[in-house]
Amino acid sequence: MTPSLATRRPAIAFEDVSLAYGNRAVISELSFSVASGEIACVIGPSGCGKTTALRMAAGLVRPASGNVAVLGKSLAGPRRDVAIVFQDYGKALLPWRTARGNVSLALEAIGIPARERADMIDPLLAKVGLASHADKYPTEMSGGMQQRLQIARCLAQKPDVILMDEPFGALDAMTRQGLQDEMLSIVAETGTTVFFVTHDIEEAIYLGDKVIGLLPNPGRIGQVFDIGLPRPRNQLTTREMPEFLALRRALFDFIEKAEQ
Numbered sequence: 001m002t003p004s005l006a007t008r009r010p011a012i013a014f015e016d017v018s019l020a021y022g023n024r025a026v027i028s029e030l031s032f033s034v035a036s037g038e039i040a041c042v043i044g045p046s047g048c049g050k051t052t053a054l055r056m057a058a059g060l061v062r063p064a065s066g067n068v069a070v071l072g073k074s075l076a077g078p079r080r081d082v083a084i085v086f087q088d089y090g091k092a093l094l095p096w097r098t099a100r101g102n103v104s105l106a107l108e109a110i111g112i113p114a115r116e117r118a119d120m121i122d123p124l125l126a127k128v129g130l131a132s133h134a135d136k137y138p139t140e141m142s143g144g145m146q147q148r149l150q151i152a153r154c155l156a157q158k159p160d161v162i163l164m165d166e167p168f169g170a171l172d173a174m175t176r177q178g179l180q181d182e183m184l185s186i187v188a189e190t191g192t193t194v195f196f197v198t199h200d201i202e203e204a205i206y207l208g209d210k211v212i213g214l215l216p217n218p219g220r221i222g223q224v225f226d227i228g229l230p231r232p233r234n235q236l237t238t239r240e241m242p243e244f245l246a247l248r249r250a251l252f253d254f255i256e257k258a259e260q
Contacts, residue, residue: 008037009035009072010035010036011034011036011037011038011070011193012033012040012069012161012193012195013032013033013034013067013068014033014053014056014057015031015066015067016029016067017030017063017066017068018030018063019049019061019064020064020218025217026219027049027053027220028218028220030066030219030220031066031221032212032221034193034195036191036193037187037192038209039184039207039209040195040196040208040210040211041197041198041203041204041205041208041210041212042054042204042212043199043201043211043212043213043255044216044219045216045259046216047219048214048258049214049216049219050197050214050219051165053197053219054084054163054165057070057075057082057161057195058082059077059078059079070082070161071160080109080159081157081161082161082162083154083157083159083161083162083163084164085147085151085154085162085164085167087165087166087167087169087170088170089146089147089167090138090146092150093138093146093149093150095137095138096137097137098134098135099125099133099134099136099137099141099149099152100121100122102138102149102153103124103125103149103153104121105153106153106154106156106157107120107156109157120156121134121156124152124155125152127155128149128152128155128186130148130152143170143171144179147168148179150167151167151179151183155190160192160193161192161193161194162192162195164183164194164195164197166198166199167179167196168180169198176203180203180206181233181235183207184231184233188231188232196208201248201252201255204251205229205247205248206235208227209227210224210225210226211227211247211251212224213225213254213255214258222254222258225250225251225254227247228243229241
């Protein structure tokens with residue numbers, strides 16, 4: 001029997017984490033955990049430290065006090081089993097490499113021999129719907145295709161944790177919904193843990209097993225919302241559920257009060 005999220009080991013754990021830049025406190029005594037295989041979405045107004053928390057989970061920023069642990073080990077820097085999907089897909093991809101070449105970059109970084117890469121790259125491109133675009137360069141792709149390519153490159157690392165910083169925020173509504181569903185399918189298939197930063201409360205509810213609401217100035221826990229919506233989720237029927245609408249109102253009220 002698959003263990004419930006509540007009984008799984010934490011994949012990400014923040015313990016009384018604080019950070020300041022000069023005299024300005026950015027994050028104060030931040031504590032939360034994300035279970036293995038869980039999708040945790042993070043929301044909050046500007047200044048609440050969403051992206052800073054993500055960078056801490058990536059090992060790119062170290063706290064002034066407290067501890068950040070990933071997969072049971074305190075972070076001392078970036079790890080290969082933690083991948084990041086950025087919002088600015090245009091800058092994240094190498095424009096002089098094709099789609100196949102961009103995915104290959106991740107395999108090169110972890111030492112996969114050239115003769116083995118092709119058999120790994122094509123299935124990854126197929127997984128994100130880019131099988132017929134392997135020889136295109138990023139500039140020949142739409143924004144949605146470029147973001148799919150960035151996700152494929154991250155999956156090439158075979159990460160246990162994926163950190164996503166508003167990855168769909170710059171895309172049109174239909175493309176964003178399609179990528180949301182692709183992400184959910186990938187997580188269901190792989191069991192990867194996801195830490196997902198977003199400004200969109202409906203996106204947070206639709207994707208998340210829980211939503212972590214942060215308060216600003218300095219960033220700290222305001223409220224954690226458990227999302228008990230059934231899976232698999234559907235862009236129409238899930239969003240029409242009374243439970244979804246109640247959660248949307250609760251998150252809207254939280255953001256409204258946090259901004260006052």
